[in-house]
Amino acid sequence: MLTVVTIAITTCAAVTLAFLAGVQLIMTRVLTYHFEQESVSVVLFGRFRPLIICYRDIGDVVVITWRDLFLDYARSGFRVRWWNNRTLVWRMVAVHHRDGRELMLTPADPEVFARQLREHVTMRLGEYLDDQSARSGIVARDPHNREPPVR
Numbered sequence: 001m002l003t004v005v006t007i008a009i010t011t012c013a014a015v016t017l018a019f020l021a022g023v024q025l026i027m028t029r030v031l032t033y034h035f036e037q038e039s040v041s042v043v044l045f046g047r048f049r050p051l052i053i054c055y056r057d058i059g060d061v062v063v064i065t066w067r068d069l070f071l072d073y074a075r076s077g078f079r080v081r082w083w084n085n086r087t088l089v090w091r092m093v094a095v096h097h098r099d100g101r102e103l104m105l106t107p108a109d110p111e112v113f114a115r116q117l118r119e120h121v122t123m124r125l126g127e128y129l130d131d132q133s134a135r136s137g138i139v140a141r142d143p144h145n146r147e148p149p150v151r
Helices: 002-030 066-069 110-136
Strands: 033-034 037-046 048-054 058-065 082-084 091-097 104-105
Touching: 002 033, 033 110, 058 082, 058 110, 091 110
Parallel strands: 082 104
Antiparallel strands: 033 037, 037 048, 058 091, 091 104
């Protein structure tokens, strides 16, 4: 009797693992992430863009693990929107919107993706702030120099 139960549990675990591996194999080709000039997009089938995240709307980008996800109450339940193309991952990228939403992305290399996304956000934020200060006539000050730059 014990042998039959052991075989059933092992078979169930193998089928589940095979299913998750198959989903991951298919989803990495179906759902991708693309960096664009003003946003990062989630692309389905290479054509449809169900989610476009503007760089100016991103508040923070963090690489987290499953343990971090389960221990943090703010990321539990239905508070997080998942746009993942990999099921068998340990690390993922959490993108915090300025309006409080949070998105989970699972790129192939989370650290590189998060670094690139941070670079795009800071570059676009700098351009946005420069544009806003030029419109309002505000002159940015150098923190090491007390005199404003000459126009």
